[in-house]
Amino acid sequence: MKKILLAILPLFSLITQMALAYNKATFEYVKKYKKLPGETLADRDLSCAKFAGFDLSNAKLSGADLSGADLSGANLYGADLSKSKCGSYVGADMRNANLTNCDANHANFSRANLSYANLSGMKASRAIFEDSILDDAVLYNVILDYSILTGASCKRADMGNIKINYSDLRNVNFENANLSKAVIQGPTKITTMIQAILGTGKFLSREEFETINFNGADVLGAAFLTVPRGISMSGAIGAASISCCYG
Numbered sequence: 001m002k003k004i005l006l007a008i009l010p011l012f013s014l015i016t017q018m019a020l021a022y023n024k025a026t027f028e029y030v031k032k033y034k035k036l037p038g039e040t041l042a043d044r045d046l047s048c049a050k051f052a053g054f055d056l057s058n059a060k061l062s063g064a065d066l067s068g069a070d071l072s073g074a075n076l077y078g079a080d081l082s083k084s085k086c087g088s089y090v091g092a093d094m095r096n097a098n099l100t101n102c103d104a105n106h107a108n109f110s111r112a113n114l115s116y117a118n119l120s121g122m123k124a125s126r127a128i129f130e131d132s133i134l135d136d137a138v139l140y141n142v143i144l145d146y147s148i149l150t151g152a153s154c155k156r157a158d159m160g161n162i163k164i165n166y167s168d169l170r171n172v173n174f175e176n177a178n179l180s181k182a183v184i185q186g187p188t189k190i191t192t193m194i195q196a197i198l199g200t201g202k203f204l205s206r207e208e209f210e211t212i213n214f215n216g217a218d219v220l221g222a223a224f225l226t227v228p229r230g231i232s233m234s235g236a237i238g239a240a241s242i243s244c245c246y247g
Helices: 001-035
Strands: 123-125 143-145 163-165 183-185 203-204 223-225 242-244
Touching: none
Parallel strands: 123 143, 143 163, 163 183, 183 203, 203 223, 223 242
Antiparallel strands: none
């Protein structure tokens, strides 16, 4: 047994040295080029990491803890961030990224490009999506609580079964977005629903809905509850259910 151990020890030492050398080389490569050479960072603790401006395209970050991490301006095209804890993605390229079931509480996606990204099952409390691009993205079953989406573009986005609670939706572009089975309660400061698909969606709010532009929106089957008297849906397609009016 002793002879076997003596024979194994040099091999173990060599493997350790090779691993340390590889990690050092990887670190130097990342430091110099701001790019991860095909590394898998799934389930890693990357909290407060500084990845601003990095090329993380197609990176494997599923389950990683990125809370407090700075990924501003990073290239996350096609990255797998499923089940991860999110950080700051200000201005990041996140097209085609996988963000399914991730924890986006307090995350910042301002000006990020999330076109064609999959955000299904995301939970985002007090998250920021100001001026972000969510065109053609999937936001099925997403929960947004007290979040800011001011100026975001959600054209053709699949927002079925989404739940938006007390979030700022001023100037959000919902053109041709699917809000079927959505539940939106506020106030949310919605200003436009042009050409949105609202079928079977529920809107529970005491906002001034008469100021919203519903031109071309498909409201067939939608329910507006506790809304002010005199709601106007001029230009809308179909008939919505309006009840519990006040004022």
